[in-house]
Amino acid sequence: MENQDLLNDPMILREIIMDHYKYPHNHSLVSSTAYRSRHMASASCIDDITVEAKINDGVIEDIRFDGIACTISTASTSIMTELLRGKTTEEAKEIIANYFSMVDGLEYNADLLEEAVAMKNVYKQANRIKCATIGWRAIDQIIKESEESNG
Amino acid sequence: MLDIAAIRKDFPMFENNPDLIYFDNGASTLKPKPVIDAVVDFYARHTSNVHRGDYPIARLNDELYDGTRDIFARFLNCSPQEVAFTHNVSASMNEIIFGAAKAFMNPGDVILTTQNEHASNIMPWFKVQRDFGVKVEYIPTDVQGVVSVEDFEKAMHDGVRAVCVAQQTNVLAAVQPVKEMARIAHEHGALMIVDGAQSVPHMKTDVKDLDIDFLGFSGHKMCGPGGTGVLWGRYELLEKIDPMIYGGDMNARFYADGKMLLQEPPMKFEYGTPNIEGVIGLGAAAEYLMKIGMDNIHAYEKELGDYFRGRMKEIDTITLYNPDSTAGVVTFNVKDVFAQDTANFLATKGIAVRSGNHCAKILDGIIGTNSTVRASLYFYNTFEEVDRFVEAVKEVTLENAVSIFF
């Protein structure tokens, strides 16, 4: 409950974004064959992000990213790498679906999203929705691809 | 001097958006009433196709549409038969580049350009390089994107068949010495091709004085309607190049055996039903600009630009990428703030600017950054707007840029 209160405080949410922007987590690529990767360069004219993930037996063991991007792209992707690491792909898909709902201004389950709720107002600046989703779309595609290749 | 207050009254956008500071003129410009009226009149009073009707309204549109060539003949100091209408400068440059490559170049021939160019002026060359074996080489520039005549002379050699640059580049507003470059290009038997998208709206363009061979520009960046562009070329060169697109209007005859007889230039470049109302509106835009005077526009924008640069230099968190530009364009970043975050913060203050790489994706080789904020002025912008802009920029910090989301 206490945690939830913190995540309702605009000052805290702002700090979360700034922190992840200045000190992005999991911010280097290992480029090993154990990882699947997605280069999100054509999603917009500016942001150029690569996300890679190591998925084994339906578990996301590691997620990393690198690239040039704005605060929203960088912070949302950094938060995503923390949130989804260690999750099963099924859990991740539910979190991703909730995240996309939130970013579109729809209903979502805040408990699942943890720090990612910092992006809850981005939908009010429609031009930035693609920033808030670039890394998330990358991991979404990676998960689908891993499921297809196993299925 | 220009009466800016009176000029602003010509632009309904200002009345309808009293708090807007529109500094995104490099992307597109606002439209004055004579242009809006010309387009609306076409819809409300004299709609028809062109070049195919025998009734009075159709003849009126023929006169207005083809008459716009006469307006541009005065605007550019050329013959009306050298003015072809396209849909934008991208279309003009593609038409010129593919046409010239096919007509005048062989595999191994070199074209010289810069790393400053907009996608529209370089991607067609990459395609020509890939398909026809023409080689793209770069003229070095300084860190503000400017080509010096000496560097150009050094880059020039007898394998060069064409030189192709923007007269004013879109990100840094580097103004290139096109007239000298044309002279040197011609001494080596090369063509001089110019992307005028950012120069033609802001300075007098005399194609005879510049002595260039081809020029393209967009209508929407010079107070004209969207979906209009101009392709200018020396008549004898327009005769030699093939159009890219075939169809109605541009042909004179065609036969069952596949023989085609095209119209003479400029008509052979105008396929299908054109943007008639757009071209008529573009004529009104050119008349409007000539009435104010291109030299007056240029002088005012330089003065306003110099003032703007001076004020931006006062702010120590600012990196200016084109401090010596002579145009009304200021390209910058705020320390530690990503360009798009700056632009979005400024938007909350009613300011419109462009951020990103501005479609010049190999420019980072020159300025060492991928992403910048570009504030681009036009003759209707004011010193007061610059002051308000500078005050807003002073507020740009990472914290404030993120705060707009809460």
Ligand SMILES: Cc1ncc(COP(=O)(O)O)c(C=O)c1O
């Ligand atoms: C130098 C230059 N060339 C080409 C273009 C492309 O213009 P348009 O989108 O009107 O074809 C632009 C505008 O963005 C430009 O600045």
